[in-house]
Amino acid sequence: MRGQQPPGGVERPRLRTGAAAFTAFAALAATGLVAGPAVGAPSASPCTLPRTGAHHSLGLDTWNGSYPRPTRALDAVMIFLSFPDSEPLTTPAELAADHFPATSEYFDRASYGRFELRPHVRSDWTPMPRESGAYDIQRDWDSGKRAAYLRDAIAAVDARVDFSLYDIVYLVADPDAPGVDSDATKVVNLEHPLEVDGTEIKRVVTVFERHPPDRNVLAHETGHVFDLPDLYHRPADGKGDWDTHVGDWDVMGSQFGLAPDLFGWHKWKLGWLSRAQVTCVQGPAQLVSLEPTDAPPTESGALGTRLAVVRTGPDSVLAIEARGATGNDAETCTQGVLLYRVRNGAASGDGPVQVVDAHPDTQACEDRSVYPPLADAPLGEGETFTVPGTGVRVEVADRTETGGWTVKISPPVVD
Incomplete structure (x- = not known):
């Protein structure tokens, strides 16, 4: 880490994809996919650095086709997850208002109006099958428990959400559940994409923020969905200054920055x-x-x-x-x-x-x-x-x- 309702009839029951599809969750990487296909190369220039195999490389001679490019309107579904060991103290509408329309407005300004992030907010809680503590949610998450969390979440909501309609998936956990760690918010990339509803889910934004949340946190995480890197410096022991590389100057460095517009x-x-x-x-x-x-x-x-x-x-x-x-x-x-x-x-x-x-x-x-x-x-x-x-x-x-x-x-x- 560091809305609007979907159109009528959008979320409808359909045939299940089968439990076998969820085996793709066995191989997850919280930090990235391999370099994907190259598309959309800009005009050649001596100042255009070539893209490399580095995770979220800032080379821009080509675009990594594994990521959606925000040069068109993109649709995002926001799903709210509750747990049997905690009765939510907030409503989905209240949590959605923590992030939207602010996040869409951030990208509208940053893109000079050239990109629209369209949120589709679920109005209800989706019950998870296990207590919040069973997933051991934390910043450096055990891959097996993280996979179980994602598998349970997608399975719980899939009967009511057609994932083929969306470019981005936000999974928002009940912030007051005892096993939820607000420091664990991040984008989880799937090393082997999961096919659900005839579409591939390549990454999921897992949101564990307090209410109200950290400033601009969803803009930061959504930046990763667009192949932008973390610009902060993480000390080896987790202590000390995290912002020595760029300070306040880009939301990918700190969501708390005074000048968080993108470079x-x-x-x-x-x-x-x-x-x-x-x-x-x-x-x-x-x-x-x-x-x-x-x-x-x-x-x-x-x-x-x-x-x-x-x-x-x-x-x-x-x-x-x-x-x-x-x-x-x-x-x-x-x-x-x-x-x-x-x-x-x-x-x-x-x-x-x-x-x-x-x-x-x-x-x-x-x-x-x-x-x-x-x-x-x-x-x-x-x-x-x-x-x-x-x-x-x-x-x-x-x-x-x-x-x-x-x-x-x-x-x-x-x-």
Whole structure:
């Protein structure tokens, strides 16, 4: 970790798929599928990192077809699970309101209106056959007990839900059941997809959140459904700072971040930014006018340039974008030009993105930021910074009439 009703007649009884189908749950992986087929390659560019076999690779020359790409409306079913050892203290409608419409609104803003997440919320509790403690729910879940939980949940609700109608499955447990651990919320990927109702279920979002839940938690987990990686750093002992890689700057780092909008690189990967909105900086210094990635499009629908990229190696780039105080970033601590490194071979949780701190000797918003040393990472007007280890020099000149940022980017001189 770290609604609306479905249309009439959608959920109807039908022939059962058979118990044998559930044997696919025997092989589960909480952290991923193997690299899937490549589809939808964007225009070739020297700044387009190739996708690798790393889990949730941030290479974007191709799309991993094992994941739904959010360039069209996607339907999500939200199912509520109760247990025989606990009478729910909340209603499904109350729990659904914890996540929707907020999660759909988050993605509408992040995608510039190009993606719609449509929730279909069950109005009743689905009884599980075993007590909550029998599943030993926890963050690092035993695979066998996790498989039993998913098997029981799907079997319990399958008579009333046609899974072939949905792209995403949210299983929400009664938050007040004694065996439910709120730290266990995550996406479970099926190493061997399960066929139910003539469709393959490749992953399930298991929700164990308190009521009310952590801020933006479902947006974070849904990001994994779209092949986005964890950007936080998990200490070996589980203690210490988790947010040293990106701080507040992307919901895939922390759902509590002050600026949780997705990085421009993520938006490019997901298909919300096209090559026309990305400047690949090569050769001599280049002047770029960057519109904030969190700002909505103009009335005409134009986005302008939202991302600049400098290739820094065979498997890495330096990304440069402007961040404002609009949209998902309305509560940001600071505004300015943000720099970050992207590595296509780094797996989820291994630092595929690292924000460059342009003010390493200071910090900001100690009372609100998840990681104050990076809260003031962006460059402001009139500031210049040379990125260590790359030789890339970034100079911020002024603001444009539209609120953009004029930036001079100078790649290192190659003899």
